[in-house]
Amino acid sequence: MALLSIVLMPVVVALGDYQVMEQLVVNFGYFLLAIALIRNNIYLAQKRMQFLLKIGYSDEKTDEANLSIIEHFNTLNLSKREIEIANYILEGKSYKEISKSLFIAEGTVSKHASNIFRKAGVEDRPNFVLLFRN
Template sequence: MFGTSIHWTTFFYLLIDTFIVVFAFFHSKNNRQNNLNRYLILGLLFIFYNLTGGFLPIKNFPGPFILQYVITYGVALIMGIYLFYYIYKEYDIEFLNSHLTISNISIYGTLCFFGLYLFPYYLTNSIDIARLSFTIPVSLISLYFLYSFYKKISTSEKNNQSALRRNKLSLLSVACIALLPVLTVIGDYQWLTFTVVNISFFAITIIEVDRFLFFLEHKKEIAGVFKFYKVNKFDSKFLKKNLTRRELEIAMSILDSKSYKEIGEDFFIAESTVSKHASNIFKKTSTKNRIEFTTRFKLQEK
């Protein structure tokens, strides 16, 4: 299409992703209680992936030919790492050991790109050899991440349907990203590769829609919390530290009189993680403990 290598399916996904991100931006702008900054960044990365992977390489590109591949592989690498970061920060799903933190993954990914892609290309001047030397080991690492993630979320026997849907969709999202280097090894089938990768973003989008419906169900309680901010006239610096969406979920569960253990089971997170979120909630709402928090906001709800 357009005299470039972009396939019509890639262009179609580009339009869909752009529409979703624009819609989410205006929704977030008009709704202070539903901050979507991380989701917007993730969406932009998928848009850039569709743009660079779809339109590049082109013949009249200003600069070395290899630079186009550096751009496309770099965007894909950043997108994949940020997806892991997003799932960890937004849903508290921890599936990596202490040595494989998000920062370490970023470092390993960068070193792999320079050592397994750019260096072989420098030695052989062959894009195909460089692609194989980079994507084969990265494929194995990605499949390990997928196995670790699956093992983490499949060990729980809890039956909270919302959390189960979230974990299954997160698994689907991670699986699609993990298959990206595998699909690159198989061949340049743009329609297949970009379909699989964009399913990853659509899965995260479904999770966010599900989360939004959860907030609608607890609209009165959330309104009570934010009314407290307005009534007490906190300064702008404090307002920038409003409850995150995860903290809102935990706060609604606390108002439902659930114990930290029950909340942890509902969201497939450790009780200590719930306690940490609760401490942040109490600090941001100027309450000393869950009793004061529950009393204050349950009264406001009435």
């Protein structure tokens, strides 16, 4: 939808010199882009929080314990997709189930998982789960 406003710009200009229409179309496009960006950031924050909760972050813990969990999470330096896949791995989902949920190939899930394990300093899935269940 946001790109539609940009694509429509030549049509609006061809119809005549309607600066008000041009401004409305461009502003509408920027508005839609801003909404898309905000939704993406909210989604990422939710996935990040889900992962933090799964690895032990809690409002009931002391600040020091929570800070160490956040520091550990930040040292992993996981991408958005890796956070999503790590959440599914901690839920016990198979690579096939993850690939169906995220609409990606099973091999892609496997590659992301191996990157996650490498970043976490573990060799395989059971060790990854053990690392964050303790």
